[in-house]
Amino acid sequence: MAAVEIVALPQVSPVFIELEGVSKTFIKGRQQVEVLKHIQLQIRQGEFVALMGPSGSGKSTLLNLISGLDTPTKGRIRCGETYLEQLNDRQLAQWRSQQLGFVFQNYQLLPVLTAAENVALPLLLKNMSKKERAMRVQNALEIVGLEGRADHLPAELSGGQEQRVSIARALVTDPQFLVCDEPTGNLDSKTGQEILAMLQTLQQDFGKTILMVTHDLHAARFASRTIQLQDGQIRGEAA
Ligand SMILES: Nc1ncnc2c1ncn2[C@@H]1O[C@H](COP(=O)(O)OP(=O)(O)OP(=O)(O)O)[C@@H](O)[C@H]1O
Ligand SMILES: [Mg+2]
Numbered sequence: 001m002a003a004v005e006i007v008a009l010p011q012v013s014p015v016f017i018e019l020e021g022v023s024k025t026f027i028k029g030r031q032q033v034e035v036l037k038h039i040q041l042q043i044r045q046g047e048f049v050a051l052m053g054p055s056g057s058g059k060s061t062l063l064n065l066i067s068g069l070d071t072p073t074k075g076r077i078r079c080g081e082t083y084l085e086q087l088n089d090r091q092l093a094q095w096r097s098q099q100l101g102f103v104f105q106n107y108q109l110l111p112v113l114t115a116a117e118n119v120a121l122p123l124l125l126k127n128m129s130k131k132e133r134a135m136r137v138q139n140a141l142e143i144v145g146l147e148g149r150a151d152h153l154p155a156e157l158s159g160g161q162e163q164r165v166s167i168a169r170a171l172v173t174d175p176q177f178l179v180c181d182e183p184t185g186n187l188d189s190k191t192g193q194e195i196l197a198m199l200q201t202l203q204q205d206f207g208k209t210i211l212m213v214t215h216d217l218h219a220a221r222f223a224s225r226t227i228q229l230q231d232g233q234i235r236g237e238a239a
Helices: 059-066 089-099 115-123 130-143 159-171 189-204
Strands: 015-028 031-044 048-052 074-079 100-104 177-181 209-213 225-230 233-238
Touching: 015 059, 031 059, 031 074, 031 209, 031 233, 048 059, 048 189, 059 177, 059 209, 089 100, 100 159, 115 130, 115 159, 130 159, 159 177, 159 189, 177 189, 189 209
Parallel strands: 048 209, 048 225, 100 177, 177 209
Antiparallel strands: 015 031, 015 074, 225 233
16 A cells, blocks of 8 residues: 655645735826736735835835725725725724734824823724723833833934834734835834844734835845835736
């Protein structure tokens, strides 16, 4: 009798988000500008994807569509079993607040609030006790190594610390997906590397799915996959 060979199948994570033939056209005066052209893209759960491309190639537009902040002119975006176009405004807002955390190049912290108060913002709309909110904020600040700065105002923090606060704010609802638009664009290279290493930890140890826009090839090395966008089309991919 032939021996039965047991072959270990490669572990492939499920697709977290899929773009099916997505195009986006903006109308400026009488002109129509097709900024994204028939984008086909799958991002698997737990991937860290870097999105690169020249200025004006459509990177931020793509992030806005994937985040449900804007809608495609053509094509569809699916997250799990859900097509984003099928959600009404309230459901879309709920989807975003449960699944997504945003990190911006310029941090977008409120200057009159302390680090802890900024981090708490996404929780204010959730039905939750003060005690639980405080615990979650502390946990998020600990993950980014800023538990000692909870009472500082943004102006009393360095740029790298401000970005950590904004990452803690993105993490505080425990979303599956982090969307980062040039998170190290305003930081010196050493501080930028620390932020990138932290995002990599969030992927590898916390299982987050990350999509990050960057202009920097060094930054892209922290990702598990790099996608090149040019003139609104995906021109290349590297693992
Ligand atoms: N709301 C809008 N109305 C009209 N045109 C827009 C709008 N938003 C973006 N565009 C145009 O779409 C193109 C792509 O813009 P986008 O912001 O996505 O580029 P990007 O790749 O993020 O660039 P950068 O690296 O400079 O941030 C640009 O030509 C821009 O002028
Ligand atoms: Mg942009």
